[in-house]
Amino acid sequence: MRRVPSALSIAGTDPTGGAGIHADLKTFQECKAYGMAVVTSVVAQNTKGVQDVWHVPLEMVEKQMKAVLEDIRPNAVKTGMIATPEMIEKVADLLDGQDIPLVIDPVMVATSGDSLMEQESTSLMKNRLMPLAHVVTPNIAEAETLTGLSIKTQKEAEQAAKMLVDDMGASAAVVKGGHFTGDATDILYVNGQIDYLTAPRTDTNHTHGTGCSLSASIAAELARGNTIKEAVTNSKTFISQAIHDTLGIGKGNGPVNHWASRLKKDDILV
Numbered sequence: 668m669r670r671v672p673s674a675l676s677i678a679g680t681d682p683t684g685g686a687g688i689h690a691d692l693k694t695f696q697e698c699k700a701y702g703m704a705v706v707t708s709v710v711a712q713n714t715k716g717v718q719d720v721w722h723v724p725l726e727m728v729e730k731q732m733k734a735v736l737e738d739i740r741p742n743a744v745k746t747g748m749i750a751t752p753e754m755i756e757k758v759a760d761l762l763d764g765q766d767i768p769l770v771i772d773p774v775m776v777a778t779s780g781d782s783l784m785e786q787e788s789t790s791l792m793k794n795r796l797m798p799l800a801h802v803v804t805p806n807i808a809e810a811e812t813l814t815g816l817s818i819k820t821q822k823e824a825e826q827a828a829k830m831l832v833d834d835m836g837a838s839a840a841v842v843k844g845g846h847f848t849g850d851a852t853d854i855l856y857v858n859g860q861i862d863y864l865t866a867p868r869t870d871t872n873h874t875h876g877t878g879c880s881l882s883a884s885i886a887a888e889l890a891r892g893n894t895i896k897e898a899v900t901n902s903k904t905f906i907s908q909a910i911h912d913t914l915g916i917g918k919g920n921g922p923v924n925h926w927a928s929r930l931k932k933d934d935i936l937v
């Protein structure tokens with residue numbers, strides 16, 4: 668019998684497979700963790716945008732989480748889209764005290780610009796979820812909403828990362844620089860130290876699900892027993908390859924290539 672680490676995603680759906688739990692499960696598999704998923708919201712979306720959202724009733728979110736947790740103890744958990752204040756509270760209550768490494772991707776807006784979180788959720792995200800986070804992974808806009816800072820420079824992104832940890836209680840923060848210009852530089856703040864993780868920017872609009880996939884990779888790496896710094900560094904390599912080796916799927920902002928690192932030329936259909 669083989670033993671593998673397991674990782675759980677608590678997030679919304681994307682029927683085109685590029686973002687949300689679909690991206691998370693693909694990433695867990697690629698990053699060698701057994702993948703599990705609790706659905707928070709069913710989202711009718713594609714690479715062009717979000718058409719509709721249906722929130723799973725609270726008691727069903729709770730039942731899904733309990734079904735997993737009473738049977739299989741995940742080695743790491745990640746949260747993605749948790750849209751309403753009530754759902755944030757419920758998820759936080761169920762994760763509090765579990766002592767499982769937790770990655771929080773504070774999903775607020777899709778790549779298409781459509782909102783995925785109610786505005787009233789921000790304070791609960793800050794007060795209830797953030798203190799439970801081993802790693803929180805906002806993009807620039809999300810970091811601005813959480814900290815109230817205006818982030819135009821990397822120094823300001825550093826300041827936001829420090830606030831998320833020193834003032835809001837996360838153990839580590841990665842402020843992602845995907846929406847800056849120039850190299851794709853993410854700022855990691857952990858153990859009182861700032862690190863810059865830089866990759867060349869790929870000239871593409873196929874970035875649907877980049878944030879989901881990066882945070883899922885960090886969760887899988889933590890599940891495998893890596894330190895936060897190792898997990899974030901390895902995940903940066905994973906996402907950079909997945910963005911660079913683009914698939915060209917969909918009519919809008921297409922998904923990343925989760926199996927880029929092992930895809931051979933012959934596997935590509937033309």
Ligand SMILES: Nc1ncnc2c1ncn2[C@@H]1O[C@H](COP(=O)(O)OP(=O)(O)O)[C@@H](O)[C@H]1O
Pocket residue numbers: 805806807843844845846851852853866867868869870871874876877878879881903906907910
């Ligand atoms: N065009 C790109 N080329 C290379 N890396 C990118 C590109 N766009 C985003 N990234 C990287 O993808 C990850 C997700 O970042 P970002 O796009 O900012 O998050 P989100 O999807 O949450 O908006 C980060 O590691 C970021 O640096």
Ligand SMILES: Cc1ncc(COP(=O)(O)O)c(N)n1
Pocket residue numbers: 678679680681686687688710712747748774776777778783874875876877878879880
């Ligand atoms: C269900 C769901 N969760 C998250 C995102 C954001 O995706 P991205 O990683 O592009 O920010 C999304 N479009 N849909």
